[in-house]
Amino acid sequence: MPPVPPNILVVEDDRETRALIAKYLRNNSCNVTTANDGREMSRAMADHRVDLVILDVMLPGEDGLSLCRKIRGESQVPIIMLTARGEDVDRILGLEMGADDYLAKPFNPRELLARINAVLRRQAAAQTASAMMGATALSFQGWRIDFRLRELRNPAGARVAMTSAEFDLLRAFCERPGRVLSRDSLLDLTQGRNAGSFERSIDVLVSRIRRKIETDPQDSSMIKTVRSGGYLFTPTVEPAAAPLDTAK
Secondary structure, eight states, rough: OOOOOOOEEOOOOOOOHHHHHHHHHHTTTTTEEESSSSHHHHHHHHSOOOOOEEEEEOSSSSEEEEEEEHHHHOOOOOOOEEEEEEOOOHHHHHHHTTTTTESSSOOOOHHHHHHHHHHHHHHHHHHHHHHHTTTTTTETTTTEEEETEEEEEOOOOOEOOOOHHHHHHHHHHHTTSSEEOHHHHHHHHHTTTTOOHHHHHHHHHHHHHHHHHHHGGGOOOSSEEEEETTEEEOOOEEOOOSSOOOOO
């Protein structure tokens, strides 16, 4: 399923700048709504789902810093501030008001898009982490890992035998999807610094887990090796639905 295009609200009083941003973002698979000032912004946010706000500091009427503070008091929607002033004090003030990022004019639209994507990725990761906090079971690509029962079940619902060390390592991956994890950090998350713990043991455990969850362990798609980095768990991970029938 293709990703859902984000809904971006551009609050900018300069017509040319507003049109340029809107056109570029629409050409890069974003849904865009525009507003000239705070009143239009409030109306747009009431009428549409907004995934991110691009907010100019210098606006007619209520300025962008005040609007940023108002948005943050009501919502956690990500905000990227735009301004012609690039001084550190303005940037710091915007961030203190609750902005997620700050871009000084003039700017390259490609940089703005990159910052939008980065902010949305961070928000998605934070939401995933928040949703998984306290979860007793997680699911990925049809698989289910149950922390309470300490068991793994495949997409058909069958239990897959795992050693305690394998389970702990897979749990560490599932709780941190999309992040490059070094062998050192994986040791700390699983075995700690006990006598006999060494980085090579992580490689051995990863190899064993791949043989159990990968379609082709020799061409791993779920646990990627990152050169000089460690490992990356690629699937989307979500809190698991109601427990499966454990009679199997």
